[in-house]
Amino acid sequence: MTSLLQRVKAKMAIFAHRKARGMLDGEYGSVFRGRSLDFDDLRAYIPGDDVRDIDWKATARFGSPLIKRYVAVRRQTVLLIADTGRGMAAESRDGETKKDIAVMALGVVGYLAHRHGDVVGLVCGDRNGTRSIPAKAGEPHLERLLREVDSSTSLDSGPSRIEDQLEYVARNVKGRFLLFVVSDEHAAGPDTEQLLRRLRAQHEVLWLTIRDADLAGEGNTGQDAFSVADSSMLPAHLAASPAVAAAYAKATGERDAARHAMLRRAGITQGHVTGSSAVMTELFALLERHRRAG
Known part of the structure; x- marks a missing residue:
């Protein structure tokens, strides 16, 4: 069985040359600068x-x-928070399974933490339940965390509900951690915003959204599509309709704007990716924005 961490490290080598990896290391190291x-x-x-x-x-x-x-x-504690609901088993904007992109992003941050001597833990789950693995050091432990996310995410998983995992952290995690959240395209809501404000008051929080496939308009592949959330169908001939495409784009834009505004009001640095090839550059930008905001 191929190591997921080795895959992450191999992609890091492909997508970023040594200087870029060093810059990413430096941005990671600066997140806690002066705070701990x-x-x-x-x-x-x-x-x-x-x-x-x-x-x-x-x-x-x-x-x-x-x-x-x-x-x-002391060493820092990094807590990876992952949505492993069935929404993450769907395709992303670039055609990859969102789970694979999540594993890449979690692996990069976990590996950076490992290189800096920090310990890494995991909280993941869906609407049906939340699981946690305590923070430890070492590559075998990081491999275990990535395996947990990979094996837990499938079309048979429960519906995505990242609020449950965030609520678990708010109730059970003491001290000041770096929280790295990887989620589906979550819809904003007042309860979620209040929860995020609670977490931000105690922790450093970084949020990465993995973008959904674009099923209408230019994103239409000519095939029928279905929602993994409720198995509802979107026939190809409807997806190709200009009116449907316009309504789809409007709804997606409004949801994205509401989520961005919610995270901004909560003081949380956010980013998004459409595929694994963008993970390295977006994480660098995410860490840089967080450093400048702090």
Whole structure:
């Protein structure tokens, strides 16, 4: 059986050369910068240093810029939160199974955490239940997490309901973690927004949406399609209709806008991907946006 983690690492090598991987490493390392470190001492400012680390009071007394230096006090805990409902067994915008894209994204973040000496845990599930695997270090453990997501996601899974997994985290997870959420195209709602605000008050939260297949208009393949959520059919001749395509695009746009606004109001950095080939670049952008927002 081929290792899922080895597949992730191989794709990382294909989609990003060494310099790009180093930049991604640096963005990951900067997410917690200054938040989980103890102050050590001061040193002179060097061009290229983050201006947020300047100690302005000490600078005023000394007469030239001084930078705060920190020492790490503990490893970080990264919690992967995955939707493994049957919606994730459907096709993505680029034609891949959304589950495979989720495994790629979770694997990249988990591997970055491993490279930085952090521990990684998992919370996943659907409407029928939530499962958790405690955080540990090491590649065999990360492989176990990816296997759990891969084996749990199928057309026989329960309906997707990421709120249940988020509620589990809110009830059971103590301390301050980095939460990396990978979800279907979730619809916004006031209860979800309130839950996200609770989580954001305690944790760092990154959210990645995997885009649905475009079934109408230009995305129509000429074949009948069905919804994995309720098995409803969309005949090909209807999907090709300009009126149906316009209504489909309008509904999708309104749902996306509502979700984006909800996450933005909750203070959560978000991104989206349509296929595994975009995972590396989108994660880099996601981490960079989070660093700048912090």
